[in-house]
Amino acid sequence: MRMSKLAQAIRDAAKKLLEEKKVDLVVGFAKGSLPLRSTPCFIRKPEEAAALTWDYTCENNLANYLRKREGKVAVVAKGCDARSIVTLIQENQINRDNLYVIGVPCSGMIDRFKVEEAVDGREVLEVEDKGDALVLKGKGFAREVKLSDLCHDTCKVCRHGNPVIYDMLAGEPVPAKPEDTFADVAAFEALSPAERRAALAAEFSRCIRCYACRNACPMCYCTECFVDCSTPVWIKKTPDVDDNIMFQAGRVFHSAGRCADCGACDRACPMGINLRGMTRKMVKEVKELFGHEAGVSLDEKPALSEFKADDPQPFLVKE
Amino acid sequence: MIIAKNDLPGLLDKLMSEYEVYAPVKEGAYSLYKKIKSGSEACFGYVNSKIPPKGVLFPQSEKLFCYNMTGEGAKLEECIDSGKKVVFGIRPCDAKSLLLLDNVFNNDKFRDPYYLTRRENTLLVGMACLEPAGTCFCTSMGTGPFDKAGLDIMLTDIGDAYLVEPVSEKGGALAAGLGLSAAGEEQKAAAAKARDSAEVACRVNIEGLKARLDANFYDPIWERFHEKCLGCAACTYSCPTCHCFDIVDEAVDCNGCRVRNWDSCMFPLFTLHGSGHNPRPGGKERMRQRVMHKFKYFVDNFNATACVGCGRCIKNCPVNLDIREILADIQGEGRSDK
Numbered sequence A: 001m002r003m004s005k006l007a008q009a010i011r012d013a014a015k016k017l018l019e020e021k022k023v024d025l026v027v028g029f030a031k032g033s034l035p036l037r038s039t040p041c042f043i044r045k046p047e048e049a050a051a052l053t054w055d056y057t058c059e060n061n062l063a064n065y066l067r068k069r070e071g072k073v074a075v076v077a078k079g080c081d082a083r084s085i086v087t088l089i090q091e092n093q094i095n096r097d098n099l100y101v102i103g104v105p106c107s108g109m110i111d112r113f114k115v116e117e118a119v120d121g122r123e124v125l126e127v128e129d130k131g132d133a134l135v136l137k138g139k140g141f142a143r144e145v146k147l148s149d150l151c152h153d154t155c156k157v158c159r160h161g162n163p164v165i166y167d168m169l170a171g172e173p174v175p176a177k178p179e180d181t182f183a184d185v186a187a188f189e190a191l192s193p194a195e196r197r198a199a200l201a202a203e204f205s206r207c208i209r210c211y212a213c214r215n216a217c218p219m220c221y222c223t224e225c226f227v228d229c230s231t232p233v234w235i236k237k238t239p240d241v242d243d244n245i246m247f248q249a250g251r252v253f254h255s256a257g258r259c260a261d262c263g264a265c266d267r268a269c270p271m272g273i274n275l276r277g278m279t280r281k282m283v284k285e286v287k288e289l290f291g292h293e294a295g296v297s298l299d300e301k302p303a304l305s306e307f308k309a310d311d312p313q314p315f316l317v318k319e
Numbered sequence B: 001m002i003i004a005k006n007d008l009p010g011l012l013d014k015l016m017s018e019y020e021v022y023a024p025v026k027e028g029a030y031s032l033y034k035k036i037k038s039g040s041e042a043c044f045g046y047v048n049s050k051i052p053p054k055g056v057l058f059p060q061s062e063k064l065f066c067y068n069m070t071g072e073g074a075k076l077e078e079c080i081d082s083g084k085k086v087v088f089g090i091r092p093c094d095a096k097s098l099l100l101l102d103n104v105f106n107n108d109k110f111r112d113p114y115y116l117t118r119r120e121n122t123l124l125v126g127m128a129c130l131e132p133a134g135t136c137f138c139t140s141m142g143t144g145p146f147d148k149a150g151l152d153i154m155l156t157d158i159g160d161a162y163l164v165e166p167v168s169e170k171g172g173a174l175a176a177g178l179g180l181s182a183a184g185e186e187q188k189a190a191a192a193k194a195r196d197s198a199e200v201a202c203r204v205n206i207e208g209l210k211a212r213l214d215a216n217f218y219d220p221i222w223e224r225f226h227e228k229c230l231g232c233a234a235c236t237y238s239c240p241t242c243h244c245f246d247i248v249d250e251a252v253d254c255n256g257c258r259v260r261n262w263d264s265c266m267f268p269l270f271t272l273h274g275s276g277h278n279p280r281p282g283g284k285e286r287m288r289q290r291v292m293h294k295f296k297y298f299v300d301n302f303n304a305t306a307c308v309g310c311g312r313c314i315k316n317c318p319v320n321l322d323i324r325e326i327l328a329d330i331q332g333e334g335r336s337d338k
């Protein structure tokens, strides 16, 4: 279905939900202030629903705005948002009875860094949509790029573009995709420890510790994050490479079995650091060790919340 | 004076024998100001750097002093950086931001030796903006693409060369020592033409803004702005005028350093009291602080607005929260209702 039709379906649904007082709030996306950007928006009146939109720029994970909400809330959820929602329901952060999910099948979101790279850092002022390609235009240039070449790497391997839970579905389901081979993680694992260290250091030397990654992640909701704790000081506040890596390593361990590989952290990072390199390593470990994928089903217990007497434990004793 | 583009790397190399030279360096799709090791690293074909060069004078993390405790007592070593520096290719908005920061680090109550020593030893060579970005609104904030305020030298791109205009006495002395050839009338005309064609299209109306902020601290308008905000520091850490810092001791056993790190009013730890009380407990109060500080408190304190319209906070925000829209909303222009 065309993006504009999807957007209309979302607007209609939101308006109706608010008119019929089924919800007090709709969390969705509005048109952003820059080319190829949309922005999370909060709609409380039926007449405001016209501001809602939908296209390949709706990259933020809106599950992040749903924890511990008062009242009834509807959310516009693409595949990865829906998986995060499932996990948050399981973790008692969202009350399913108070949530209405407007599911949107998703075929991928645009990576702003790929756009910038495609035009060599120049400023895109206007975009022409040609269906499966975009023409990126700026002062003295116009470049046509295939939509699939601009897609986030997350979206390329995502098998759950169709929301796993929803109360209504806007649009037609997207076709199924093959199993994720984790080729990127395997390539990292194939490196020697020194090479792995160097690769991580190269990425995380650019970190400015703005914590956009942590704050964009729906799963990072501790009242006090370990990086903010001052008694004791778990890691230095100074952004040096080792502590930057420690910060990410801590974050990744804390979201083991909970991370839906939505890429929200990676998308939020203003420095364009590859955060999925680390998060996906953990996603792969959890899948291999426990056969668990976060947020795929409400009935499946999260990997680290379940204990079986015959759990394999080769990391403890030889089996 | 004029310098051919081909000669620029050599000139930077020459400067490097006497100064630490900071210049924009390409990092993938964006640029960052870095201390260069060779003149050929510098790359001036950028709109503006990802993070402002304010860190050359006010580093994200700096050691104030180091200490060592022994049986004989404490030994202190102060870390004042008096190295001679040149920031080469700084944009006019970023130079202007340093004039604003001077108010903070050098006033009746405080003189910050760390910042001021660096400031005294740093020359700013500016690069006029011939292609301002769509997010630039510098001309609304009392500066502009050719503003020479705060610069020692101004460069203007005229195709295969730069027109070199000394601005300050120090800049004049530096330029005189470089053995540059004089600019002809034709080259001066080319620079003037380039300037005329550059345009800052975006305008932000701040007329009367301060008066509104004086009166609207309790206005319900603040309930909405922060709603989508994540509370990160992508905006404040990329802002050339933000200057909040946090001082911590980083020590192992008896050896340590007192370190000053950038802080951000968008963080939950900002102004968290020892008692556990926080006067800015949530997103609403934090966003209000960010806006109030830039457009009211700074004006109260120093009679200037703490924003130079560089647009970085707009580009870097992960949820596209646009300060221009907040300001328009406060001004009753309803930009975000579009």
Ligand code: SF4
Binding pocket: A206, A207, A208, A209, A210, A211, A212, A213, A214, A268, A269, A270, A271, A272, A273, A275
């Ligand atoms: S978002 Fe990027 S720069 Fe900011 S703390 Fe995370 S990794 Fe570092």
Ligand code: SF4
Binding pocket: B235, B238, B239, B240, B241, B242, B294, B306, B307, B308, B309, B310, B311, B312, B313, B314, B323
């Ligand atoms: S507030 Fe935004 S636009 Fe203004 S100087 Fe700071 S980063 Fe630039």
Ligand code: SF4
Binding pocket: B236, B241, B242, B243, B244, B263, B264, B265, B266, B289, B290, B291, B293, B294
């Ligand atoms: S209070 Fe906020 S807006 Fe003001 S300088 Fe500090 S970080 Fe920037």
Ligand code: SF4
Binding pocket: A212, B228, B229, B230, B231, B232, B233, B234, B235, B236, B266, B316, B317, B318, B319, B320, B321
């Ligand atoms: S960058 Fe955006 S999300 Fe982060 S604190 Fe600033 S306004 Fe909020």
